[in-house]
Amino acid sequence: MPHANRGNDAMSAPSGQHIADHNCRLFVLFRVLFNSRFYYPVLAVLFLDLGLTATQYTLLNFVWALVIVLAEVPSGVLADRLGRRPLVLAAAVFMVAEMLVLAAAPQNGGLVLFLFCLLNRVLSGLAEAMASGADESLAFDALADEGREHEWPQVLARVMQWKAIGMVVAMLIGSAVYDPSLLSDLAASAGLALTFDQATTLRFPIYLNLLTALGVLIVCLRMQEPAHRTGAAIPTTRQAVESMLDAGRWIARSPIALFVIIGGLLIDSVLRVFMTFGSAYYRMIDLPEASFGIIGATMAGIGIVVAPMARRLVTTGSMLRNYGALAALAVLGLAGVALGIPLWGVLFALPLSAAMAAVGFAVSHYLNAAVDSRRRATVLSFKGLAFNLGYGFVSLLFALALRAYRDTGSMGDGLAGALTLLPLWLVFTVLVMALLFRRHRAQLLQRN
Incomplete structure (x- = not known):
C-alpha cells in the first residue's frame, strides 16, 4: 500500500516512491532551522x-571563514564518495557542539x-562546510532518481519562503530576548x-x-x-584528491x-560586502x-516575495538574460546606496x-x-569555496578603500x-x- 509507512516509527525509511518527497520536506526544514540563528541581529x-x-572578534571571524575555505571541497568529496547523509549529520552534530561551547563560555574570562x-567559530565553520552541497544534493538526487528534476525550482521556492519566515522570527525574537x-x-x-541584566540575557539567544x-x-x-548511494566506503586520500x-x-x-x-559570485560578493556593513550604512x-x-x-522577509518571482525567472527565461537582470538590479541598488540619501x-x-536571494536561487537551479x-x-x-573566496577578495578591496577614504576624512566619509x-x-x-563568455552567448541564451 502506498501509505503503509506513515504509521511506522519516524526513523524508519520511507518507501522508494516517497523518499524524494520525504527528503525535500526535511531539506526545507533543515535549511530553515540551520540558518535561522537567533543571535544574528546581535552577533x-x-x-x-x-x-x-x-x-579578537575580527580574528575569530577570519578563523571561521578560513575553516570553511579549507573544509569546503574535502567535505563535498566525502559527500560524493561516502554519502550525503553522513555529512549533514556531521553538520548537525557540529552545530549542537558549537552552541554548547558558546553557552558555556565564561563572561570576561580573558584567555x-x-x-x-x-572553538565555537571552528565548530561553526565545520558545520557550514559539512552542510554545504550535501544537504541540497540529498534532496536533488532523490528527485532525480524518480525523474522529477523539474520540481527543483518549486523546492527552492519553498526553501526561500520558509527560510525568510524563519529569519524574520529569529531576528525579532533574538533582538527582543537580548534586551x-x-x-x-x-x-x-x-x-x-x-x-534582568545584560549578563543574563546575552545567553538567551544562544x-x-x-x-x-x-x-x-x-x-x-x-x-x-x-537507494543507489547507500553502502559506499570511506575514500582513500588518493581517491579524495582524484x-x-x-x-x-x-x-x-x-x-x-x-x-x-x-557570474553568481561576482554579484553575490559585492552584495554580501554591503550587507556586512549594513548597520554602519543605516x-x-x-x-x-x-x-x-x-x-x-524586513530584509529577511523579502524572500517570501522573491521566491515565486525567482522560480518564474529560472523556468521561463534564459540564463544570460536572468543573470543580466539580476546584475542590473544589483547595480541600481548599489548606485542608490552610494548616494547616501538620509533616511530614505x-x-x-x-x-x-x-x-x-534570487542569485542564490538561480545558482542552485542551474548548477x-x-x-x-x-x-x-x-x-x-x-561553488561554496569560490563564493567565499570572492567575498574575501571584495572585502579586502573594500577595506583598502575604507582606509584610503578615511585617511582624508571621518569614518562616515x-x-x-567606499560605497561609491x-x-x-x-x-x-x-x-x-x-x-x-561572448563565444558561448548562444548557449547561454537558451531557455532552461
Missing part, C-alpha cells in the same frame, strides 16, 4: 558583551573566553517580580539556538540516502558551470539604532536583498541541473566613499565576464 555585540575585544569562542530592559518591562507588565540545533539533528536523523581534481576539471571544461559560478543615513532589527527582519536611502537596500549525481556535492562545494566603488566594481567585472 557582534554578543561577543563584545561576553568580554572580547573588537580585534579562557577567547579559547571557548575560538534586558524589554524583558524586565514585560515581566512587570505580567505581574512578575523579575528583573539557548534558543541550541534548541534549533537539536531540531536540526532530529531532522538529519530522519533524512534518507537514495575526486576533487575530476570535479575541478569538469567545471573548467563546462562553460555553463563556469558562467553560473563566476547609521550613516541617520536611521535610529532601534530600527535596525526591524530593517533586518534604506529603500535602496531592499532590491539588494532581493537580488542576493544542479548541469552536474551529474556522482560529482554533485563536490561541485557544489567548489570613508564608508560613503561597489557599483563601479560590479559593472567592471560584469563587462569583463561578458567579454570572456
